[in-house]
Each structure stands twice: as C-alpha cells, then as structure tokens.
Amino acid sequence: MDVMQAIEKRYSCRSYHPDAIEEDKLGRILEAARLAPSARNQQEWRFVVVRDEHTRRKLSVAAANQDFVAQAPVVIVGCTMTDRLMRCGQPSGVIDTAIAMEHIALQAVEEGLATCWVGAFYPDKVKPILNIPDEVTVVELMSLGYPADEPVGTPRCDMPKIVSFDSWQF
Template identity: 40%
Template sequence: MELYEAIANRRSVRRYRPEAVPEEVLARVLEAGRRAPSGHNRQPWRFVVVREESRRRALAEAAASHNGFIAEAPVVLAFLGLLAYENAPAPAARTRGSWTWDMYIRYNVSIAGAYVTLAAAAEGLGTCWINNYDEERVRALLKIPEEYALVCLMPLGYAAEEPKAKPRLPLAELCFDEEVTAGGDG
C-alpha cells in the first residue's frame, strides 16, 4: 500500500479477529518503528511484544474498562522509552525550556509508535493507541524496570470492524501563514 493511502486508511481499531499476525509481517511493522528519527539518534524506544493469551488478558484487565478489547488482538505491543543512558543529561539538566527529559523521550518513542501504526495499516492490520491503564499493573505484568517510561500499549491484529473515518480539522483551520495570529484563522 502506498504511504498516503496507509495514512488515509489507518483507523483506531477496537475489534479484532483472532488470526495470528505472521511473524514476517510483525517483523516488517516493527522494522518501521526501528527506522523512526530520534534526537541525537538515541533511539530510546523499546518494544515489548506480547503474544501470550493469558498476558494479553491480564493487560486488558489492567486497562481502563473501555480498553478491554485489547485482549482480542493476537499481539499487544508496549512502547517503552529508555530514560537512563550513559550519555544522558544529569537529572538536574533534564529540563530545557518547557520540556523535561521524560517528555522528550516520550515524544521520540511516539514517533516510532506512529510509524508502527502506519506500517501496520500498510500491511492491512489494525492498531489502536492505548494510554488509559493502570500503569503500575502494566509495569508489573511486563516486568518493566524504573529506567523505562511506559509510553503506550498498542493492540495489533486483523480488524473485525470497519471503523468510519473520524473527522479532522480542515487544514485552513490549523495551519497558520507565516505567524500565529489571534483567533487562529490559519
């Protein structure tokens, strides 16, 4: 599938068929995440691939009730951000302007997550970005040490629904010309 088509066709999928995702397809999707850009090419993303049914169910239970569908997907990915590096700034230097080191790592990881959603769409797979869960329970289930931020969970599988496209703001409303104008006429 062509890139623009994948961007246009991607949906958040909340119903999944039980068919497994072939390992070579999963590898291609993760490869897309691996190729994402990152500050200083630090590549702080780490992916946890959860296939075991009992663990997926436990993750679903740790998620907010409206996110229970994640157990239906044959794969659930957890996106982690490595916070501790040999060359990472000292804790006191971990803010710059309005952002913190934790935020910075998280948005690097989010780029990899976005790449994964698009590669999955190109492979005919559905995904859904999941941010609403009991973090401590998820961390315990996946044995995530403190030096990793938990950025999101993401079910991955073949869709059992055809979600309609959600509306987006028109470009004219969200794009400023040269400078930001009061009222945001774009």
C-alpha cells in the first residue's frame, strides 16, 4: 500500500471487533509514531497504550461517554511534556504529538486496522485514570482496533476552496 492509498482508506472508525491487536502490528504502529518529525527533534511526546478493559471503560466516560473508546481493544493516549511556543507562537509539543498520532493512524491502515481521533475528552478526568502528572498535556486519545463498521464517506472541500498559489486569494 502506498501512502496515498493509506490516506484515502483511513476513516474515523466508531465500531470495533473485540479481537486483540497482534504485538508485531502494534509494534510497527508505535514505531511509526517514534519516527515522526518534531520541532528541534525534541520528541517531547509520550504515548500511553491502554489495553486494560476496565481502564478503557473509564477513559470512555472521560471522553464524554463515547462508547467506541471502551469498545476498541486499544486506546493510545498522546501526551506532551512541553508547553514551549515556537517563534511562530504555536505550541511545538501539541503539534509534534498530533503529527505522531497521524503517523499511527496511517500505519494502522497499512496493518488492516482502523482508528478514530478523540478530541472530545476532559483532561482533568483522563489524567488520574492513567497517573499522568499535572504538568503533562494530554493532546489526544486515539482508538485502535479491527473495524466493525464501514467508512461513511465524509466530504472534503474542493481544492480551490482551500488552496491558493503565490498569495492569499480566498
């Protein structure tokens, strides 16, 4: 599968089979995160891989009761330890962690698995569940597992609406 095929196949999966994820597959998925780029190559990200069912249930409650978070056999919690702002004013840790999480999502497709980004969660509820220290930022949760649904085909803007060449022409 080439990169564009993985990009086209990825979708937000909200229903999962209970089957566990093979260790070798999970290993390659995490390796995709490890190899992601980061500002100044700081790699100030940490990934908590949650497989325990009881913990996933608690995470699903902390994620505004999104049931698929408990249903997925794995939930990856992407965190960053830095709140450094880059010269552009943007937070490097959050951006870096988000890039790594999308690496996870694309490698998951290659492995025949599916994911869903989860931004609807309460960090103050997630942190005590996983013993995450106060100073750490929880960036995203990502469910991971064998899909039990089909992509619904979410629309995207046409290219001219989102791209202009040489100057801002929107």
